[in-house]
Amino acid sequence: MATAVELLDAHGIDGLTMRRLADRLGSGAMSLYWHVDSKEEIFDLALDAVLAYRAPPQSMEFRDWRGEVVHMLEDWRASMLRHPWSASLLPRRALGPNILGRLELLGKTLSRAGVADADLNVAIWSLWNYVIGATFTRASFDRSDDDRAAAQQRLTGLSEHFPTIERSRLLLDGDWEGTFRNGLDFLLDGLAPKT
Structure with a gap:
């Protein structure tokens, strides 16, 4: 292979x-x-x-379930970014043992964290969709600093039509890692068991 x-x-x-x-x-x-x-x-x-999962080193300890899930999903994303073709193939291929193993580990971790069985599939598929979408976007939307600046400049001229994204400077945002992690935190906050 x-x-x-x-x-x-x-x-x-x-x-x-x-x-x-x-x-x-x-x-x-x-x-x-x-x-x-x-x-x-x-x-x-x-x-x-x-897409074989690279488990964390033995010395790495997670304080809670979120740390485990973040590591799993960051590893998955990193694997797909090393092999950009994988993000476009994944949704239409048979699921092999490595991919199924990832999903099993994710499901087991979420279940231990208190995600109810009735919500487990929604949680897994939501995280799956997030990782694939973020990876595909990162692999296909990578623009140079000059290209992003030119796009933002064009957007500034259209600010009356697109005031929110112009104000947030969306097209200048090149912090792919930070965006991925913050978005993942939003999702995981919603999955956290309610006390």
């Missing part, structure tokens, strides 16, 4: 062909079908490979 991942990283989804993969492996394209049924299966396997 490492070779398929390298090709996806270098050429994207459209750049992965059976011929290119076979050439890189030093074999014929037809011989690949002894190992996989289709290119779609390669996508499934490559996606699952890059």
Whole structure:
């Protein structure tokens, strides 16, 4: 799978062909079908490979469930940012053991934190959607400082139509990490058990 991942990283989804993969492996394209049924299966396997969860070091202790969830989701996002093609593949692929393991760990942690079983699916899917959306936006909306400044300048000229986003300087905000973490805090505040 490492070779398929390298090709996806270098050429994207459209750049992965059976011929290119076979050439890189030093074999014929037809011989690949002894190992996989289709290119779609390669996508499934490559996606699952890059989304393997990297548990925190033993020395890292979490004070509460939020720390665990934040680590899980930041690790997931970091994995997808290292392999930008993964964010667009994830919603339409089969879920492999690494992805299912992530979801199981997330569900177990939320359950231990007091999220009711009736709310567990909503919590998991909300966090899933947030991570994928934030990652996809980060990977596809990355603009230079000059591009953001020019867009904000155009927006300033239209401030009578878009006063709120002009005032908040939305188009100049390049703090992707801070935005991700603060948005995650908003979500987790809503998931916190009510006392």
